[in-house]
Amino acid sequence: MARRNPMRDEIAIVGVGSTKFGRDAGGVSPASLACEAAINAIRDAGVEKSDIDGVVGVLEPGAPRANQMAAALNLPNVTHHSGPMPVAVFGLVDAMTAIFSGQCDTVLLYYAFTRLPWNSRSAANDPFRRYMMMGGGTAKPPVPEAIDPAAAYTAWASRYIHEYGATREDFGRVALNMRANAARNPKAVMQFPLTMEDYLSARMIRDPLCMLDMDIPVDGADAFILTTTEKAKALTPNPVVIHTATAGIVGKNDEDQLPNLSRHGQHVVIEALKERSDIWIDDVDVFFPYDGFTIITLSWIENMGYCPPGGAGRFMQEHWDDASGSVLINGRVPMNPHGGSLSEGASRGTGHLREAVTQLRGDAGERQVADAKTALIGCGGFFFNSQGAILKRL
Amino acid sequence: MSEPVDDEALVKRFPWVQITHDSKHLFRGWLDERLLINRCDNCSLFHHPPKPICPECWSSNLTPTEVSGRGVIHLAMFLRQGAPAPDVDYLKGPHPVVTVDLEEQEGLRFSSTVVGCPVEDVKIGLEVELTWIERYGSPFPVFRPRTEGAS
Structure with a gap:
C-alpha cells in the first residue's frame, strides 16, 4: 500500500434490492423498475425514508434522475443528489465519497436499465422508448465506421488476436463460464445451456466477435443502501464494507487512439486498487471481471495478474472445473458466479456489485462460495469507464 | 480548392x-x-x-x-450488421472498418472503411492509402491498399 486511503472499510453496503430481470419487462417504465428495486433495498436495510439523505441515480438511458426518485419515494430531506454516468462503480464511488465527506449519511444508489429501441424488436415497438439514447442522446445517427465505445471492443479484439494468436475458443470460454453460472442464478435471463459448438456457430455481428461475445440487454434495476460502517454495525449483523473503489482512465482514451493494450484504463484502476489496499488476488474469494464483451473479461483476468498478457484463454482452460462447467481459480474462486452481463443480463456492472454483496453476506444459496470474505470487481472496459472495487465482509 | x-x-x-x-x-x-x-x-x-x-x-x-493518408492497418473488424449508409449493403458481405496508423506520427490514427480489394485482403499490417468516395452527396475519406509508386 503506497497511497492514502482514508475511506478504507469506512463505508458499508447495508441494503440490496432488485427487480426481476427480463428480456421484456412488459409495459413498465425504467422509473417503475427503479422504484421497485429502491424500495426492496430500503426495506432490506431497515432504514426509513427520513434516514435517506443522499440519492445517487446513475444516468442510464431513460432512468429517472435523482430528484425524480426523491419525488417518487417522497424522501423528505436529501442533502446530496447526483447522476454519475454508467457503469456501476462510478455510482458507488460517488455514494461512498459523499458519505465519507459528510455530505450525507445514508445513500440510496440505484441503476435502472432498459432495452433501447435498437436492442430488440419488442423494445423498438414500444413507442415510449423511442426517445431513449445511450449517453444522454445525440441527434445524429451513427455511421458504420464509427469507432464508438461498443464497436471499439471488437476493433481491439482484432489487435489482441493479432498480437497473441488468441483463438475463438479463448473468447468462447468466457461465454461458457457465464452461461453455466447463470444456471445457478434464478434471476439470470439466459437459463439454457451453452456449448462450445453453439458458441462457434453463433452469428457473427462484428467479426471477430459474435452475438455470444456481447452482453444481453435486459429490463431491470438494482439498488443499494450505503452508510457509514459505524451505523451499519447497528443496522445489520453482516455489513459489507468497501475496502477501496476507483475509476481509471489514461489521457489517450479516444477509442481508436488508445496507444496499445498494455496500458489503458484497466491498468490505472489496478495500480490504484493495489496502492490503496493490502488485499490482492491471492486473498480474493470471488472474482468479478466485467463481461460487456468477452475481450474485456480476458483483459481483466490478465491485467489483474492472474496470468500473463495473452494468456487468459489458457488460464481459463487450466482452471476449468468440468463438474460445474465453469472457471474455478485454483479449484476455489469462481468468476462471476451470477452469470455476468453475458448471461444474467446487461446491468453494466450492477449485477457484479450485487452478487459481490450477496456472496459476502453468505446469501448466495447454491452458488455460495464457502466462507467468502473478499470480492474483487473489475468493472467497465478500456476507454472511459474502467473501474474497480474491493469489497469485504466486516 | x-x-x-x-x-x-x-x-x-x-x-x-x-x-x-x-x-x-x-x-x-x-x-x-x-x-x-x-x-x-x-x-x-x-x-x-x-x-x-x-x-x-x-x-x-x-x-x-x-496528411498523406498513407499508413498501416492497426485494427480491423468486419461488420455483418450495423448503422446504415447508402454505400453499405451488409447483405452483400461484411463491411470492413479499420483503424489506420498514419505515417506522419506514431499512434496517430484515423478510422474508416477499405475499398478496392476483396474483404479477405483487409488485414492488420496491410499498407493503405487514402481515397475518397461519395456519401450522402459529400466526399468521405476511405482507404485502399497502397499502390506501388503512387503518391
Missing part, C-alpha cells in the same frame, strides 16, 4: 455528422478531398480526433494540416 463554405452550408453538407467548432476544419477539408488533421504550431504534434487544444503542450495554436 473550392471556396470555403460557411458554417451553415457545412452543416447542410454533412447532415449525418455532429460538427463542432473544434471539428469544422476537418469536414471543410473533406469537401476538398483533403484530410486535415490538427497539428500544434508550438510542439508540432498531431492529434485526432480534433480537440480545442494540443493535448501534449496545451497550446491553442493549432493548424489543420493535410
